[in-house]
Amino acid sequence: MMRILRTLTAASFVLVVWPASVFAEGDAIRGKQLFNRCAACHSIEGQNKSGPALNSVFGRKAGAVEGYHYSAAVSNSTTVWTDETLDAFLSGPSKMLPGTRMTTSVVKPTDREDIITYLKTLPAP
Known part of the structure; x- marks a missing residue:
């Protein structure tokens, strides 16, 4: 019984302490x-x-990206693309980087999450 309680306590701790920003894997397909x-x-394709x-x-x-002419907002940004930064950018490009030329957002x-998961599957050009 004590072993079960310790296991449940440990599992509960992991669920409470695990960072909320960790993304569940989306559907790449x-x-x-x-x-x-x-x-x-x-x-x-590069x-x-x-x-x-x-x-x-x-x-x-x-x-x-070599050879691409970015807006000053993106060129001068210190952003590094991660799950979290891509999610924020895709949800509102001009909110995250005012002055970006990207105008399309992904509302849902x-x-x-699914687009980001798909992008993770892409090989280097």
Whole structure:
């Protein structure tokens, strides 16, 4: 009985202490489907379009894709792309980086999570 209580206590501790910002894994297959609306501006094959290529976006500083002309807001940003920063940017680009040229937002949290999960699956160009 004591062993069960210790296990439950330990499990409860993990659930309480675990950071709220940790993202659950979204659905990469659904994210790929949702990304189709992003593909008009963003490539996943290494070339820049009206928006920068998104291969290897995680851990990259915002404004760092070679050959893409960013707005001053993005170029001068200290943002590094993580689950949290991409989620914030996709939910409201101009709220996070006023002056960005990206005007499209992704309203639904589950859609953002799925797109972010999909982006994590992309190989480097």
